Amino acid sequence: MAIEVEAPGLATTVQDLGRPGYYHLGIPLSGAMDRLALRAANRLVGNDDGAAALEVVFLGPELVFRADAMVAVTGAELPPRVDGVVQPTWTSFAVKAGQTLAFDYLKAGARAYVAVAGGIDVPVVLGSRSTYALGALGGHEGRALRAGDVLPVGRGRPAAAGREIPAALRRGPGGSPVSLRVLPGLYWHRLTEAAGRQFLADTWKVAPEADRIGYRFRGGRPLEFMPHEQPFGAGSDPSNIVDACYPYGSIQVPGGTEPIVLHRDAVSGGGYMMVGTVISADMDLIGQLQPHTPVRFVAVDMAGALAARHDRQAILDKMQSHLA
Amino acid sequence: MTNRYSFGGDEHIFVEVDESMSLEAFFKALSITNAVRESRIDGVTEICPANASFQIKFDPDRIKPDDMLAELKRLEAAAAQAPSVIETRIFEFPVYYNDPWTHETLMRFRDRHQDPSATDLDYAARINNKASVEEFIAAHSGAPWFVSMVGFVAGLPFLFQMVERARQLEVPKYLRPRTDTPKLTVGYGGCFTAIYSVRGAGGYQMFGITPVPIYDPKSEIDYISDDTMCLFRPGDIVKFKSVDRAYYDHVVEEVAAGRYAPKVRNVTFSLDAFNADIDGYNRKLEEVLDGH
Numbered sequence: 001m002a003i004e005v006e007a008p009g010l011a012t013t014v015q016d017l018g019r020p021g022y023y024h025l026g027i028p029l030s031g032a033m034d035r036l037a038l039r040a041a042n043r044l045v046g047n048d049d050g051a052a053a054l055e056v057v058f059l060g061p062e063l064v065f066r067a068d069a070m071v072a073v074t075g076a077e078l079p080p081r082v083d084g085v086v087q088p089t090w091t092s093f094a095v096k097a098g099q100t101l102a103f104d105y106l107k108a109g110a111r112a113y114v115a116v117a118g119g120i121d122v123p124v125v126l127g128s129r130s131t132y133a134l135g136a137l138g139g140h141e142g143r144a145l146r147a148g149d150v151l152p153v154g155r156g157r158p159a160a161a162g163r164e165i166p167a168a169l170r171r172g173p174g175g176s177p178v179s180l181r182v183l184p185g186l187y188w189h190r191l192t193e194a195a196g197r198q199f200l201a202d203t204w205k206v207a208p209e210a211d212r213i214g215y216r217f218r219g220g221r222p223l224e225f226m227p228h229e230q231p232f233g234a235g236s237d238p239s240n241i242v243d244a245c246y247p248y249g250s251i252q253v254p255g256g257t258e259p260i261v262l263h264r265d266a267v268s269g270g271g272y273m274m275v276g277t278v279i280s281a282d283m284d285l286i287g288q289l290q291p292h293t294p295v296r297f298v299a300v301d302m303a304g305a306l307a308a309r310h311d312r313q314a315i316l317d318k319m320q321s322h323l324a
Numbered sequence: 325m326t327n328r329y330s331f332g333g334d335e336h337i338f339v340e341v342d343e344s345m346s347l348e349a350f351f352k353a354l355s356i357t358n359a360v361r362e363s364r365i366d367g368v369t370e371i372c373p374a375n376a377s378f379q380i381k382f383d384p385d386r387i388k389p390d391d392m393l394a395e396l397k398r399l400e401a402a403a404a405q406a407p408s409v410i411e412t413r414i415f416e417f418p419v420y421y422n423d424p425w426t427h428e429t430l431m432r433f434r435d436r437h438q439d440p441s442a443t444d445l446d447y448a449a450r451i452n453n454k455a456s457v458e459e460f461i462a463a464h465s466g467a468p469w470f471v472s473m474v475g476f477v478a479g480l481p482f483l484f485q486m487v488e489r490a491r492q493l494e495v496p497k498y499l500r501p502r503t504d505t506p507k508l509t510v511g512y513g514g515c516f517t518a519i520y521s522v523r524g525a526g527g528y529q530m531f532g533i534t535p536v537p538i539y540d541p542k543s544e545i546d547y548i549s550d551d552t553m554c555l556f557r558p559g560d561i562v563k564f565k566s567v568d569r570a571y572y573d574h575v576v577e578e579v580a581a582g583r584y585a586p587k588v589r590n591v592t593f594s595l596d597a598f599n600a601d602i603d604g605y606n607r608k609l610e611e612v613l614d615g616h
Contacts, residue, residue, distance in 0.1 A: 020381075021369070024373065024558070025474050025479060026478045026479055027479075125541075126553065134524070135477060137553070142542075183334065185330040185331055232344040232346075233344060233375070233494075241343075242375050242377070243374065243375050243514070243516065244375065244377040244379075245377065245379035247333060247335070247379065248333075248335070250336075267477060269473060279334055280335050306334055309384065
């Protein structure tokens with residue numbers, strides 16, 4: 001079984017739950033930016049949570065199926081059409097051999113996950129099928145899809161059509177501004193007290209430079225640093241540090257002006273101070289933010305971060321019992 | 325040097341060994357991360373040594389953040405007692421300094437540089453009080469370097485020169501990063517050399533290029549392990565050797581034909597012995613490379 005890529009979309013990549021264990025060599029986790037949506041798509045079609053699917057950004061691809069398949073689209077509201085007939089999102093549906101899966105314009109969110117029963121069966125590289133485009137590693141030839149690509153699909157036992165994730169369990173960014181919960185730390189102490197307050201008080205907007213490596217934000221006031229003699233090897237700007245590791249979700253502020261939140265394809269380290277880290281429970285939400293979306297960074301403590309992690313897991317558990 | 329611990333969200337502990345770069349800080353970070361690896365703590369998912377810091381990624385569903393922190397503090401105390409000795413590897417790496425490819429690139433981005441009228445090497449030589457570019461290259465290739473961190477992008481080594489601080493070379497990064505850097509550029513920023521493993525954006529000054537690939541995402545190169553696809557790991561030692569165009573071209577051909585492997589030897593490194601006689605110790609390391 002295989003899928004032909006008639007049109008690739010904007011930056012469609014093969015992603016699974018990622019490639020842990022190589023961050024010390026600069027090879028990031030990669031994998032779906034919205035992991036909860038990927039798991040949901042896989043569960044709908046009867047795959048394991050970690051099967052590889054397509055991550056579609058903003059603009060959908062056109063895919064021709066060479067054999068019958070069971071498919072589900074989750075995450076962003078990107079309505080699928082099979083030979084022109086609209087299909088529901090967050091619901092499994094059948095595609096017959098020779099039919100074309102295409103998409104309407106994006107209605108909400110940023111990244112949709114297209115799971116196919118059996119999973120996208122590209123080679124496993126360092127334990128994962130995820131695409132790490134910056135390193136030309138994994139996925140389909142280490143890059144985003146192009147017209148003419150043919151994607152192999154594995155064998156699976158497809159679930160039935162019409163299986164659905166209830167609306168209450170479809171998690172996405174809500175409210176305006178969207179709240180991203182942050183554990184302050186790392187080099188937070190290098191900010192003046194006023195700058196720290198202001199970072200949390202200002203409304204920031206997602207910049208056009210927002211991708212799998214990181215999301216940049218604009219619109220808040222520039223941050224002031226505490227007076228500090230720059231240490232040997234750090235560089236001359238007060239936002240410079242001796243090059244260090246970057247946590248996933250860490251918020252660096254080069255020059256004190258535009259915060260960047262590192263995501264699944266993070267650069268693993270560098271020389272900019274970080275003011276804190278977006279908690280694990282809210283990383284999925286970042287992957288669904290469109291440029292210009294207003295965002296507030298909301299401080300939480302470790303107990304708050306762990307409680308949010310627990311709540312997110314509870315959604316997955318409910319999904320499981322609903323689909324069982 | 326007392327470690328500063330900070331949680332990076334609910335899945336990381338970031339540990340700054342020292343604000344400043346030094347071999348001592350790097351060695352302490354490496355020793356503790358080695359100890360973390362050996363202690364096989366359940367729930368640890370990534371162990372990342374860096375220049376003067378390190379980072380542990382953990383699964384808080386398997387180990388509580390406070391327990392993880394306590395484990396690291398216990399290992400810091402134990403590492404302080406351990407002798408500063410590691411078993412590692414020393415590589416010889418050919419560098420074609422002042423090559424035409426980085427030259428072409430740096431000329432395209434002169435408007436982002438501190439000194440638009442000079443090359444990166446001219447500028448670096450001048451601000452490091454070297455009489456000429458040749459003298460600067462002699463300093464860069466004259467003493468070996470520690471791989472003090474691997475990262476930024478896949479397989480990219482940060483290297484810190486094994487000389488006392490007064491002899492460390494220092495250059496700022498570009499005023500604004502370039503959008504292009506040739507693959508295998510030997511660059512410099514702050515007190516670190518970097519070898520760019522892939523083509524892409526970069527802010528380091530560009531001094532030359534090596535013909536020896538260090539990252540192998542397609543598993544085509546025999547001397548790079550398929551288990552990691554990256555040649556370097558933190559703690560490796562590298563000695564640069566200045567080579568000319570003919571030698572560079574020769575190595576490029578040999579690599580393409582699958583006949584090349586960089587010169588590498590296993591070696592024991594002792595920080596105390598090194599500090600007691602830096603130049604003498606570096607000469608011994610070179611003898612190891614030459615097979616003595």
